[in-house]
Amino acid sequence: MVYLDYAATSPLLPEVIKAMHEAEQKFFANASALHTPGHLAMNKIEETRSLLAKLINAEPSEIIFTSGASESNNTVIRTFEGHKIVTSPLEHHSIIESAKVLSGDKEPALYSYMLANNEIGEFLPIDKITKKVHKNGDFAHSDLTQILGKLTIDIKALDLDYATFSAHKIGGPVGVGALYVKNGVPFKPFIIGGNQEKKRRGTTYNTIGIIGFGAALKHTIDHETWKIYDTKIRVLRNKLARRILGEIPGSSLNTDLDNSLPNILNASFEAAEGESIQLYLDAEGIIVSTGSACASGDIKPSHVLMAKTGDAEVAHSSIRFSFGLNNTEKDVEKVMQVLPKIIDRLQKISTIERKQK
Amino acid sequence: MNEGQDWVYSDIVKEHFMHPRNFLFGSESQFDYDAVGIVGNPICGDQMKMYIKVEDNKIKDLRWKTYGCASAIASTSALSELAKGKTLDEAIKISAKDIDDYLGNLPKHKFHCSILGHQALADAVEKYRAQNPSTPRKHKNQ
Numbered sequence: 292m293v294y295l296d297y298a299a300t301s302p303l304l305p306e307v308i309k310a311m312h313e314a315e316q317k318f319f320a321n322a323s324a325l326h327t328p329g330h331l332a333m334n335k336i337e338e339t340r341s342l343l344a345k346l347i348n349a350e351p352s353e354i355i356f357t358s359g360a361s362e363s364n365n366t367v368i369r370t371f372e373g374h375k376i377v378t379s380p381l382e383h384h385s386i387i388e389s390a391k392v393l394s395g396d397k398e399p400a401l402y403s404y405m406l407a408n409n410e411i412g413e414f415l416p417i418d419k420i421t422k423k424v425h426k427n428g429d430f431a432h433s434d435l436t437q438i439l440g441k442l443t444i445d446i447k448a449l450d451l452d453y454a455t456f457s458a459h460k461i462g463g464p465v466g467v468g469a470l471y472v473k474n475g476v477p478f479k480p481f482i483i484g485g486n487q488e489k490k491r492r493g494t495t496y497n498t499i500g501i502i503g504f505g506a507a508l509k510h511t512i513d514h515e516t517w518k519i520y521d522t523k524i525r526v527l528r529n530k531l532a533r534r535i536l537g538e539i540p541g542s543s544l545n546t547d548l549d550n551s552l553p554n555i556l557n558a559s560f561e562a563a564e565g566e567s568i569q570l571y572l573d574a575e576g577i578i579v580s581t582g583s584a585c586a587s588g589d590i591k592p593s594h595v596l597m598a599k600t601g602d603a604e605v606a607h608s609s610i611r612f613s614f615g616l617n618n619t620e621k622d623v624e625k626v627m628q629v630l631p632k633i634i635d636r637l638q639k640i641s642t643i644e645r646k647q648k
Numbered sequence: 649m650n651e652g653q654d655w656v657y658s659d660i661v662k663e664h665f666m667h668p669r670n671f672l673f674g675s676e677s678q679f680d681y682d683a684v685g686i687v688g689n690p691i692c693g694d695q696m697k698m699y700i701k702v703e704d705n706k707i708k709d710l711r712w713k714t715y716g717c718a719s720a721i722a723s724t725s726a727l728s729e730l731a732k733g734k735t736l737d738e739a740i741k742i743s744a745k746d747i748d749d750y751l752g753n754l755p756k757h758k759f760h761c762s763i764l765g766h767q768a769l770a771d772a773v774e775k776y777r778a779q780n781p782s783t784p785r786k787h788k789n790q
Contacts, residue, residue: 564693566717567665570656574666583693583717592693603691640671641715642686642695 293577293622297460298409298437298555298613303503304462310506311464314499322496323487332498339505343456346512347435347444349471355488356501357481359468360436361385363455366470366481366492367403367432368393375400379415380598381408383434387594400427405434406449410582410595410611411546412437412555421450430476436460436468440511441520441552452476458500461516462616463507467500516616524614525553531612531623532556539631541638541645545596545609554614557582557596559605562645563637568610571633577626582609604643657718658752664722669729672699672711679711683779685771687764694720694761698727698768702776706735712765719751719758724765726750731769736777740770 294302303311318335320328337351344351357363364385368376376394378386386403402424404417421431432453438444440461446454454471458464472478478491485493510516528548535542541561560568565583572579582593583606591597592606600606612626638645655662672679681699688695694716701709710731714724727747731739744763748754754762 562715564716564720567721570665570718603693607690607693639674640668640713640721642688642697642713643690643715 293618293625295612295614295618295622295626296578296580297615297618298412298611299580300459300465301462301615302617303464304507304510306510307463307503307506311499311503314502318498318502320498322498323485332496335505336496336498336501339501339508342505342508342512343469346439346508347446347454347456347471348448349446350474352489353471353474355470355472355491356497356504357468357470357492358466358497359459360434360455360457361468362481363457363468363470364403364432364434365389366479367401367453367455369481370477370479371401371430372479373397376403377401378403379405381405381410381413381415381595383409383436384594386434398429400424400429401432402429403432403434405436406438407441407552408595409437409555410593411557411599412551412613413547413599414550414552417449417451425450437552437555440516441554442517446471446473458504458507461507461511464500464503467497467504469504514616519616520553524616524618527618527620527623528553528556528612528614530620531626532558534623534627535630538627539634541634543605545599545605556612556614558610558612559608560610560634561604561608561638562641562643563608563634564641565607565609567637568608568630568633571637572610572626572629575629575633577629580611580613582611583607657722657754660726660750660752661719661722661754664725664751665718668721668725670711670725670732671728672697672713681711683772683776685768685773685775687767687771688716690715692761693717694764696720696724696765696768698724698765698772700769700772700776702736702780706733707731707739708733710769712768714765717758717762719754719762720764722751723747723754723763724768727765727769736773740773742766742769 318332320332322332340351340354368389372393373395374397376390378390404415404420406417407414424431430452433451434455436457439456452473456469458467480491482493535558543559545557565581569581582596596606682702685698697713699711712724714721747763
């Protein structure tokens with residue numbers, strides 16, 4: 292299998308599997324309990340907290356563990372319920388949908404802009420945004436789910452009040468995320484009814500998941516993965532982009548290669564529909580995702596591609612290739628052995644006449 | 649709905665998607681048809697065209713083109729099998745449900761957006777009848 296859907300989720304790293312397996316036996320106790328096994332479990336949770344704090348240049352007390360990025364995002368938006376909430380059209384649904392329901396006109400406002408988008412990888416100029424936001428006494432949040440491990444993160448330099456993280460994009464388990472909350476900024480807990488996380492999030496600790504997150508963070512730090520993304524992965528991504536443009540008529544890039552995460556490539560294929568491309572690739576053992584509506588069970592195509600291109604056909608015909616640390620040159624080769632044929636076939640049975648020949 | 653399967657659609661949908669029947673590969677001039685019907689819009693993600701060859705008031709042969717997802721391709725392919733040899737009156741009675749039954753039921757959210765081919769077929773029959781008020785007229789497309 293050629294897995295190119297790392298931006299959706301990544302396979303568990305071997306050291307994560309090992310750490311979680313051990314934890315199932317050794318650290319099962321309720322981490323809030325005063326007895327020894329509980330205390331030992333809490334120590335492991337604090338290890339993960341310190342690792343994340345170190346990686347993003349924050350204080351451990353500024354990290355709250357959550358069930359994932361969507362909860363982290365929702366928590367920040369809920370903190371500003373009734374306040375003015377400004378987001379970009381490229382945000383994840385967990386920002387856009389909750390802001391739609393909860394925003395009002397009270398001051399101060401919350402500005403939530405991701406540093407890089409998950410579908411096309413494009414960077415947003417959040418440094419300029421946060422500067423303006425803080426001048427006005429407002430607050431800034433950023434969803435850094437796609438950034439962790441891909442770039443170095445200095446939360447102080449980014450000047451953020453809140454930031455969202457997820458474990459499963461860096462080889463950790465699904466169901467674990469974190470929220471950075473700068474000391475002293477407003478905060479309302481999402482889950483009420485427990486003293487966990489200094490009363491900032493109720494519910495018994497997901498110790499095993501958090502330990503898995505810790506192992507993934509340790510891998511990220513030990514291997515300085517952002518350097519691998521910036522070199523090896525960027526080369527692979529750009530190579531695939533060049534070959535697609537050179538070898539597939541009617542192809543175009545939705546990702547700006549000079550202003551995007553190094554691991555994401557979003558391309559559209561004129562007259563060929565995304566879900567069909569995705570499933571023909573799947574039949575060849577190549578795993579990608581699409582912004583086509585058909586694949587999501589929605590009627591509308593990707594809101595991100597619609598915001599970027601304004602062209603539903605481009606969105607319906609889009610494929611996202613997202614690379615991870617395990618990908619190699621051979622994977623690019625395998626894609627290019629089958630993708631041109633798949634696109635040619637779909638274009639030949641398509642009702643749409645290609646404009647570019 | 650698809651419990652136990654390793655694919656998002658049923659086996660018969662997969663079979664029609666992987667090996668579609670009666671599609672028109674490449675230019676329209678490859679098939680000598682009497683009328684063509686169209687339905688859908690690429691903006692919505694699905695569009696189908698049905699090309700019919702009529703003889704003795706029956707669909708002697710047909711071809712189709714689709715821009716759309718796997719279930720759109722599979723459902724148009726299934727329709728082409730259902731419609732071949734049918735009289736024009738029978739052909740226009742083929743419903744989305746007939747196609748869905750033939751395919752062993754598509755996921756619910758796919759039913760309305762991807763089963764559209766029968767409308768293209770009905771459109772083709774209507775156009776054929778408009779062009780041939782009494783007897784079928786031979787029309788050679790280049």
